[in-house]
Every structure is written in structure tokens, then in C-alpha cells.
Amino acid sequence: MYYLKRKISFKCIHIHHVTNQFPLAARLIGIKQPIIGHIHSYSSLINQHSEDSKLKITENIRDQYKCLDYIIHVSNSVREQGDKFNIKWNIPES
Numbered sequence: 001m002y003y004l005k006r007k008i009s010f011k012c013i014h015i016h017h018v019t020n021q022f023p024l025a026a027r028l029i030g031i032k033q034p035i036i037g038h039i040h041s042y043s044s045l046i047n048q049h050s051e052d053s054k055l056k057i058t059e060n061i062r063d064q065y066k067c068l069d070y071i072i073h074v075s076n077s078v079r080e081q082g083d084k085f086n087i088k089w090n091i092p093e094s
């Protein structure tokens with residue numbers, strides 16, 4: 001992350017996974033470029049059987065979404081998956 005901040009000039013960051021906590025880490029080290037989250041599925045939640053694990057993953061996703069500037073769900077059905085798991089976002093989306 002620090003390498004990215006020091007060595008690479010970029011206009012935005014486009015990520016496909018938020019559960020790895022990249023958005024939060026980028027903000028914590030002061031990366032100011034817009035971060036776009038491109039969400040393909042909520043499989044990390046769908047594949048969990050433990051309610052405790054689902055809760056932790058849901059909270060993590062919500063925290064990561066707070067660090068995004070824009071979100072893209074690949075389909076309406078994926079967006080509906082997020083709604084099903086009560087994942088909310090207050091950022092522009094497509």
C-alpha cells in the first residue's frame with residue numbers, strides 16, 4: 001500500500017473485493033484517490049453457515065463501503081443479494 005502511495009500516479013482505484021479491507025487500509029494511509037468497488041457477488045456471506053461469521057463479514061463489508069466513493073453491482077440480482085443481507089451504502093452506484 002505504501003508503495004502504491006509513493007510510487008504510482010493514478011486517478012482512481014478500482015477494486016473487485018472489499019472483504020480484504022483494501023478500502024479502509026487505503027484511507028488509513030492517506031490515499032486520496034477515489035475508490036470504486038465493483039461487486040460481483042456476496043458469496044462470502046452466501047457460503048457462510050455460521051450466523052456469527054455472517055455478522056462479522058456483514059459488518060466488515062459495511063465498514064469497507066464507507067471508504068468507497070462509488071459502487072458498481074454487476075447486476076440487479078447481486079444488488080438484491082446485498083439488500084437481502086441488509087448491507088446498506090450511501091454512495092453513488094451504478
